[in-house]
Every structure is written in structure tokens, then in C-alpha cells.
Amino acid sequence: MFDIQQFKLINKYALRDFTRSYKKLWVVTSTLFVSLLLLSLTFSVKEALNSEIENNSKKLLGGDIQVTSGIDPLPEKIIDEFDDLGKVSTAIEFATMLSKEGESPVFTELRAVDDNYPLYGNIETIPQIASERIFVNSQKPSVLINESIQKLLKLSFGDDVVIMGQQFEVAGLVSSVPDLAESAVFGEFAIISMESYEQFGLNSGGSFLDHQYRIKFKNSTQVEAKEKLVRSIVEYDDSIEIRLPGESGQSLSRIIDNFSNFLNLVSVSAMVIAGVGISNTLLSFVNQSNTSIAVKKSIGFSSSFIQTMYFYEIMMILVLTSVVAYFIGVFSPLLANELLPEALGIDLQPTFSFIGYLNIFFIGLLVVLIFSIPSLYSISEIKAAALFRNTFNPVSLNFSLMNIILLSILVVILTTYFVYQTEQKLYTVLYFVAFFVTMLIFYGVSKLLILFIKAFYKFSNNSYRIAYRNIVAKKSLAPIMTISLGIGLTLLLTLSFVANNLKKEISDSIPSMAPDLFFVSIDRDMQRDLESFIKDVDPNVELEFSPMASASFISLNGTPIEEVVSESNRSAWVVRGDRRISWSEKPKPDNPIIEGEWWEPGIEDELFISMDSRAAYDLGMKINDKIVLNILGRDVTGIVKNFREVDYRDISINFAIIINKAFANKLPYEYVGTLKSELPSSEILARIVEKFPNVSAIKIDRILSQVSEVLNKVFIAVTAISLIVIIIGLIVIVSAVLVQTTFRRYNNLIYKILGVDFPTILKAMTMEFAVIYGTLIFFALSVATISSFLVVENALQLSWQFDLGLTLWILLSTAVVSFVLILMANRSIFSPKVYPLIRNE
Amino acid sequence: MSAAIQFNNVSLNYGTKTDTVEVLKSISFSIDSEEVVSIVGPSGSGKTSIIMLASGLETASKGSVKINNQEIVGLKENELSEVRRKNIGIVFQSFYLIPNLTAVENVLLSLEANQQYNLEKDAEELLGEFGLSHRLHHLPSELSGGEQQRVAIARALINKPKIILADEPTGNLDSANSEIMIDLLFDYTKKSQTSLVMVTHDNSIAKRCDRIIEIRDGQIV
Numbered sequence A: 001m002f003d004i005q006q007f008k009l010i011n012k013y014a015l016r017d018f019t020r021s022y023k024k025l026w027v028v029t030s031t032l033f034v035s036l037l038l039l040s041l042t043f044s045v046k047e048a049l050n051s052e053i054e055n056n057s058k059k060l061l062g063g064d065i066q067v068t069s070g071i072d073p074l075p076e077k078i079i080d081e082f083d084d085l086g087k088v089s090t091a092i093e094f095a096t097m098l099s100k101e102g103e104s105p106v107f108t109e110l111r112a113v114d115d116n117y118p119l120y121g122n123i124e125t126i127p128q129i130a131s132e133r134i135f136v137n138s139q140k141p142s143v144l145i146n147e148s149i150q151k152l153l154k155l156s157f158g159d160d161v162v163i164m165g166q167q168f169e170v171a172g173l174v175s176s177v178p179d180l181a182e183s184a185v186f187g188e189f190a191i192i193s194m195e196s197y198e199q200f201g202l203n204s205g206g207s208f209l210d211h212q213y214r215i216k217f218k219n220s221t222q223v224e225a226k227e228k229l230v231r232s233i234v235e236y237d238d239s240i241e242i243r244l245p246g247e248s249g250q251s252l253s254r255i256i257d258n259f260s261n262f263l264n265l266v267s268v269s270a271m272v273i274a275g276v277g278i279s280n281t282l283l284s285f286v287n288q289s290n291t292s293i294a295v296k297k298s299i300g301f302s303s304s305f306i307q308t309m310y311f312y313e314i315m316m317i318l319v320l321t322s323v324v325a326y327f328i329g330v331f332s333p334l335l336a337n338e339l340l341p342e343a344l345g346i347d348l349q350p351t352f353s354f355i356g357y358l359n360i361f362f363i364g365l366l367v368v369l370i371f372s373i374p375s376l377y378s379i380s381e382i383k384a385a386a387l388f389r390n391t392f393n394p395v396s397l398n399f400s401l402m403n404i405i406l407l408s409i410l411v412v413i414l415t416t417y418f419v420y421q422t423e424q425k426l427y428t429v430l431y432f433v434a435f436f437v438t439m440l441i442f443y444g445v446s447k448l449l450i451l452f453i454k455a456f457y458k459f460s461n462n463s464y465r466i467a468y469r470n471i472v473a474k475k476s477l478a479p480i481m482t483i484s485l486g487i488g489l490t491l492l493l494t495l496s497f498v499a500n501n502l503k504k505e506i507s508d509s510i511p512s513m514a515p516d517l518f519f520v521s522i523d524r525d526m527q528r529d530l531e532s533f534i535k536d537v538d539p540n541v542e543l544e545f546s547p548m549a550s551a552s553f554i555s556l557n558g559t560p561i562e563e564v565v566s567e568s569n570r571s572a573w574v575v576r577g578d579r580r581i582s583w584s585e586k587p588k589p590d591n592p593i594i595e596g597e598w599w600e601p602g603i604e605d606e607l608f609i610s611m612d613s614r615a616a617y618d619l620g621m622k623i624n625d626k627i628v629l630n631i632l633g634r635d636v637t638g639i640v641k642n643f644r645e646v647d648y649r650d651i652s653i654n655f656a657i658i659i660n661k662a663f664a665n666k667l668p669y670e671y672v673g674t675l676k677s678e679l680p681s682s683e684i685l686a687r688i689v690e691k692f693p694n695v696s697a698i699k700i701d702r703i704l705s706q707v708s709e710v711l712n713k714v715f716i717a718v719t720a721i722s723l724i725v726i727i728i729g730l731i732v733i734v735s736a737v738l739v740q741t742t743f744r745r746y747n748n749l750i751y752k753i754l755g756v757d758f759p760t761i762l763k764a765m766t767m768e769f770a771v772i773y774g775t776l777i778f779f780a781l782s783v784a785t786i787s788s789f790l791v792v793e794n795a796l797q798l799s800w801q802f803d804l805g806l807t808l809w810i811l812l813s814t815a816v817v818s819f820v821l822i823l824m825a826n827r828s829i830f831s832p833k834v835y836p837l838i839r840n841e
Numbered sequence B: 001m002s003a004a005i006q007f008n009n010v011s012l013n014y015g016t017k018t019d020t021v022e023v024l025k026s027i028s029f030s031i032d033s034e035e036v037v038s039i040v041g042p043s044g045s046g047k048t049s050i051i052m053l054a055s056g057l058e059t060a061s062k063g064s065v066k067i068n069n070q071e072i073v074g075l076k077e078n079e080l081s082e083v084r085r086k087n088i089g090i091v092f093q094s095f096y097l098i099p100n101l102t103a104v105e106n107v108l109l110s111l112e113a114n115q116q117y118n119l120e121k122d123a124e125e126l127l128g129e130f131g132l133s134h135r136l137h138h139l140p141s142e143l144s145g146g147e148q149q150r151v152a153i154a155r156a157l158i159n160k161p162k163i164i165l166a167d168e169p170t171g172n173l174d175s176a177n178s179e180i181m182i183d184l185l186f187d188y189t190k191k192s193q194t195s196l197v198m199v200t201h202d203n204s205i206a207k208r209c210d211r212i213i214e215i216r217d218g219q220i221v
């Protein structure tokens, strides 16, 4: 039944109407644009990051394939076999101390590389040639350090640093390496040549040592066959790990996905608030155009034609704003490049894709449909007969049964579309449910407020009376303000509460009980000397050493562990890769046993296992389950004896897996330890490293400051994003104010004529705002408290705390900004020129 | 001659919360095609109500209303729109031009409602006949009351409707302008063999019509 002529007519009318009355639709245009832009920004950055990771997967891995053999190097024979396949680059990664005379040593991730490194991409250094200098054989070897070390030790080029008792000259700064090194981005990272590593016997022998072999195949044919070959070459040892290019960016992709998913949800929230504004604007637009609509009806146009015409007009705005928003958004990766740490070595490219545009358009379409249907269907309630009587009753949102069903379907489609796109389906659904429930709550609140005030109406004061009239009036600001500002405020409060709790957790609760230093891989022969040395330095020191060995999880009750535990399992880390285990004959006092019993001491030929209770729960373990662990290349079957409650937050030494000491006595091991002292930790550390160059120790406050640095950035980002939501909310409110100024002006004018003075009117407006905002605060705070409590206690497993200062700050600043905006939007009321306007009413 | 409008025992009641108001009490009349009829009566007697019923913008509580022999009581909104589009032109007391459309565009609206496109020439010509050739592209706010009403009449006539319904078309005009307006309406209806039903308070205008229907308290006298 499509009529091309009819369509042309609709197109013509819509264009004409839009070009002549676009001013009335600025709210629709601006809010739609801002929220689409937000959506487009997040989509584009995510897309660019993912494609960067995908396109550079070989660079990120550093080769076509990576083989990791852990503490022990691969035998020569195997490396020779690799050589036949292509170019091989060997690297060793380990943690050690890097020190400079007069400064506290820093815990550093050191990478020793051969001159084939890197196989893909480049090491970016300052100066440019520094990357070659480390391979130059000279009396004094050189080292490349990252910016963080340079800052901590106040180093300049040519300075001397000491690594494991050996002097190195600083050749330059590494700004980025192709294969992502986390410590290069967030911590301390240095590169030396493999030659110096071997020549000076830097090997500490600790279990934090990692041998990596990367291969670049001779040619790019039959890659899969070559991968298979490599697999078969190292098949003899279970503990050797193989990684392919696709897998290199996985953890990064997951972080990006989670963060961008969160951003998308916030963007949709922004869109929905924009939707509230669109709905309100369209309704007042319809009411303002009621005579035109009635005339068209009297001439013989049907309601559906007129609805289609306006709808088409909104679609034009949607297409226009979404195209512009998409094109601006596409360039956002360039901005992201500026904000991302340089050491990541990521260079995002703007990419256009029609699918990407459609994605944004589709979401915009759904939101616009949901919010314009009730407004535009009100057109059918405009009666042309009113033209004979010269009176028009304002129409209101049309919530017929048909519309409610239609809206529900659209909401379900919107939710499903989002859930379908994300990895975290449950959280997304929960978010949407919480969001729409919050919206309903605020809608209810506005209705209740009006009912409540009506019931208690007994005001004698003029200001109160005017405020009362304004709130209960048909075109009251209350509903639109409670919904749009309410949701924005709730979102801002919730996000700040969550972020603030995280920050608090890191910054104040931990350091009080946390140790100062954390020793990594202490040789068992050295442990005694180290202990007595430290006790000489500080007799009151609190020292704790635990033995430690490496093991990996093979199976649970006969089933390979990969089949039992999915990647997304919260405790998957416990069974993935190498896990450090410890042993003890007695239960640890700070690890209470919550199920099962501790073992009989002295049984040498049986392996007993004590598990972290949370991991055990997540992995579905029961007491007396049989677990196969690979310890030093040998598979051993053990029995789960008990579950301990482990609190990792206290940063003391904790292990997910503890075994019986009698069994472990046969194993080679090393120690990890903690130190807590009244003396400055940097001083103690400096003296330890001087005496024991092979000891590595992490300063806990450094880690905490790193974490809180990252969290601070997240906090700022989160606040900025939720501010955008508030801004959209404010645009919506201002538009609502503007829509009703004619009505307000008239009222206020009457008051003036009746002799009510300016301060009284101002007081009335303040009262009105205070009442609405006060109600809103109560509910926004309640909802934010509940939702942030749930997130903090359940998803983050922290204890929730309330911050009065932050809350007051947010509430006050939002109140001031909104009120000032409302006054500004209302300014014509205060102007003395108001009297002549009455003739136009 | 066939009947353009036929009312048969038509009643119109408005229900308020407390009671029902009987606005029209079982009235019957018929207006032939090409007939020019005026409706007169005191204020509140039901004149406008008759026009509303005849245009299909109000539905009779009882009885039958036929436009060109088609029963319109009980039709759906879309069907009524069609009847209106094809048969009826309406002129209001308060002109009701669409404020953001020019004179020509307001007139074209009627044609386009009837799927007649690209007839700008016709609209301009008609407005020219009405002495508005110099005001074709002006917005209503830039026109005088008399000019606005002439545009409104052109909008009602451009479709060559078989019936024109006018509710006090001169109510908002001075006598000179009224004169021009009525001449235009009469000339045009005569020329195009259209029937005209016009509510008026002006006796001299009423007398120029073929017939006068007088209403009192919702009944024809």
C-alpha cells in the first residue's frame, strides 16, 4: 500500500516544517546529538582498540608463536629444531632489584633479550639508537629503563645502576616495546641484552624467572602445520606453554570489552534521559501546533498522515544527528591515543564502517521510537471540531493498550540488542532492569509528591502558595525534573560511591595492616642469613617467611581441569598456568578452616591439600576430592582435606593451595616473605640489596600508589561520563522550563498585577525547587546507596562505606547548577518588559 | 435535483457530569446541490452544531446525516476524512490559516490532501482572482484579517467541493471586507454549481440566500 506520491508529500511537509520550526525542536536535536555522540565515541574507541589488537596480534605476541618454559631453559636440541622453522628470539623475564647509589632500590621487571629481538615491530627508545647500544659488547654493559624507573631513581643517561651486584650504564629510555609488557605500562621495566645476562651470571634461580622463545616462521605458508610441529616438539613436558598471536591480546580485549560495555550502558542511560526530554518536547510541540493539526484534519488529512509526517521529521533529525555524531565519534580513537599510556605502544586508527553507523542508528531509532510514540499518538486526540469553538484542550501522552504493548516490545528489543552484544549478559540485564525500575520509581515519586502536597495544602504565606500552585499545576516541572535529574543524579551518586569505595579500600584500610616489603623468591640457602641480617638492622622487625614451590593444576576427580572450569569462572586463575603453593604442618591462624579438618602431621608419602574456600566453591570442589597437581614435571595425586577462608586483602602471604609439609620436604623450594618495620622501608631495602644483591623485594606502598593512580584515572573518567548524563538531564529540564515559560509568565504576571512583589516570586521559585529537589535527593540517595552497596559488597566483595563529604558535594553542586540554569531559563519572568506580553497571551 | 446534505431526525446531546444538554432536538432538513442556504438564530441555538455535524467533525447522537447520499453517521475517522476531502470545504470564523505556511501553501494544502500535486498555478490563479496576487508568498502573520479570510476561502474552494460550510465567515471582519467576502463566495458558488451553507448574524447577507433556515433552541422554526 506504499504510495510514492504520499511519501513525497510527507517528505515535503516534514522538510518544510523542520526548516521553519527547527527552533522548537532544538532540544530533540541537541540531546539526541549529545547522547548519540557519547555512544559513538565509546563504540568507535572499542572498535579501534579491538582491530588494533587483532591487526597487531603478531606484534603483541612478538612472534608467530611463543613457547614459554618457565624457570628452566629449553634444551639446545629443541632450540635447534625451532631454528629450522624460522628466526628464533630468546628472552628471559624475571623480577629483580635495580638500584642507584643513594636511592632506594626499585623492584623491576627485567627482560634479557637476544639481538633477534624484536621479531615484529620495534623497541621505541630515547635516544633512538639506545636500543642498539645494549648489544654493543663493552666493559660495562648497558640497560634500557622505563620512565617510571627514571623518575623513581632520578636517573639520567650515562648514569650507573646496579642489578644483582653488577654495574650497568643507563643507555636510554624505553618508551614502548611491541609485545605488551604490563610492567612497562604500569610499573618498572628494564631491558638488557642476553649476553650481559649470561656473562655476569645474573640468574637468581628464583621461581619468578621465565624463559620465552618466540619464532618468526620463514614464510607465511602452512602456518598451521608449523604450529602443530612446534606443539609436537615440546609435547614431552606439560608445563611448557604455547601461545598463538590470537591469544596475545585476550586479557586486554577482555578489559576493553568490560569497560566499553560499562560505557555503553551509561551512554544508553544518557539516551534514555534524552528520550524523556524528546517525549516532553514533542508533546508540547504537538500542543503548540494544535490548530495547525486541527486545520489539516478539517481539510481531510487523517491523523495517521499527520503522525507519519511528524514522525518522519523526527527521523530526519535522527539521521542527521546520528550521521554527524558518528563521524565525530569515528575520530575519537585519535583522542584516545593521547590519553592511553604511551608505553602500551598502541596507535589507534579511525575506521569508518557502515555497520558501525547502523549500530548507533538502530539504538537511536529504538530510543526515539520508545519516547516519541506516546507523544505523537496524542495527535489523534486533537479534535478539529475545536476550530468551531476556538478552544483547545491540551492533549497528554497517549498510553493506550496498543501503545503499551508496542513500547514493551521495543524496550525488550533494546535490552536484548544490548545483551546480545556483550559478554556479561547477566550484568547487562540487571543494569537495564535497575535502570527502568529507577525510572518508574522517579515517575511514581513525582506523582506522589503532587498528591502529598495537595493533601497537606494549608499555606498562608504567599510564596508557599505560589510554589504550591506551580508544583500541582498541569504543566508542573515536577515530573520531568524528578525523572531526568533523578536518574542522572542516581547514576552519578552510584558510580561515585562505587569508585570511592574502591579508592578507600586501597588507600586507607590496607596499609595499616599491610607489611612494608614483600620478598620475592629468596634462595633457601640464603634465607637464614637474610633473616639474621635484617634482625640486626632492626631488632623489632616483624618478619614472616613461607616456603614456596610451583605447581600446576592437572585434573579434578579424573576430569581434566580445562573441562571443569570455564574461562569466565571467577576463580579460574587458581587453576590456570603455574600456581605457587606452600606447605605447613599446622593451620595458619589468620586462615580459619571452615570445612573439613587439618591433616595428621608426618605422613610423607601422601599429598594432602588445603584449598582457599572461595576458589573451592567456585570450582565445585568437595572435601576428599582427588586433585592431580604437576609438581616439578611430575603428576601427583592429592586429597582435598579442608577449605580455608583466605582474605587476600591484607597483603600478607597467602596461598590458594597449601599442602602437607611432610610430603613437601622432598621438593626443592624457595622462600617468599614479608617485612614490617618502624624504620623507613626504603632504608632497610637499600641495606638489604647492598648486602644481598640477588634478593628482590617489592615496596608495598609503591604498588598501592600504582593501583590508586590507575583508580584515580578511572574515577575521573567515570565522573566525567556520568556528568554528561547530568548535563543531558539539565538540557531536558531547561527545555521543560522554556516550554512552560509562557504559562509561568502568565501566572507570575497575574501575581504581579495582584501586587505580589518580586522577592516573593523568587522565594516561591526557590521553594518549589527545594521541595522537588529535596524529594529527589531522598530517593536518588536511597537508590544509589542500595545499588552501590550491592555492587561493592557482591560484585567487588568489599565492605561498603558511606562518604558524607562526597555525597554533600555532589548534591550541592548539582543543586546549584540546576537552580541557576532554571533561573536563567526563566529570566524573562523577571524582566520588567513582561507587561506588554500580556497582549499576546 | 439531488440533495447535497440531508438531516433526518438528527439529535445532538452533550453529556456533562450532572446532566445532558440537548443541543439539537430531532431536526430534519435537506439542502439541494447548487442551493445557497443561510442558517440564522440566536446565540447558543445550535447553528455551529449543525455545521459541525454536516462536516463530520461531530457525530450525531441520533438520526441520520447524508452527504451526497452517503450516510456519514457511524463512519470511522479515516472514512470521514475521505468524505470531507472529496466533498466539503470549510470556512471558519477565525480563518485558521497555518501560521508557518505562506498563502499559496495554505491553499495548496487542500489540493494535496486530495492527492493533487504540482498545481501551484491553479492556487496562484485563484488567489489572483481574490485580489491577492501581490500576497502569494506572505505568511498569515503578514496579512490583514480580510486577506487572511480570502486565503481561507480560497483554501476551501480550490478543490471544487460540492458543499461549502461556513460558520460566520464575516464575524471577524468589518462591513466593507464582509461585503467583498460574501460577493466572492456567492460568485464562486454560482459559477461552480456548489451548494453553500452559511451561518450568519447578518440579515442582509441572509436575505441574499436562496433559503433561510432559522434555528431556535435546537429546533427549526
Ligand SMILES: Nc1ncnc2c1ncn2[C@@H]1O[C@H](COP(=O)(O)OP(=O)(O)OP(=O)(O)O)[C@@H](O)[C@H]1O
Pocket (backbone or CB within 6 Å): B014, B015, B016, B021, B023, B041, B042, B043, B044, B045, B046, B047, B048, B049, B050
Ligand atoms: N461540549 C459541549 N458540552 C455541553 N454543551 C455544549 C458543548 N458545546 C456546545 N454546547 C452548547 O450547545 C449549544 C449550541 O452551541 P452552538 O455553538 O451550536 O451555538 P451557536 O448557535 O453556534 O451560537 P453562537 O451564535 O453563539 O455561535 C450552546 O448552548 C452550547 O452551550
Ligand SMILES: [Mg+2]
Pocket (backbone or CB within 6 Å): B047, B048, B049, B167
Ligand atoms: Mg456559533
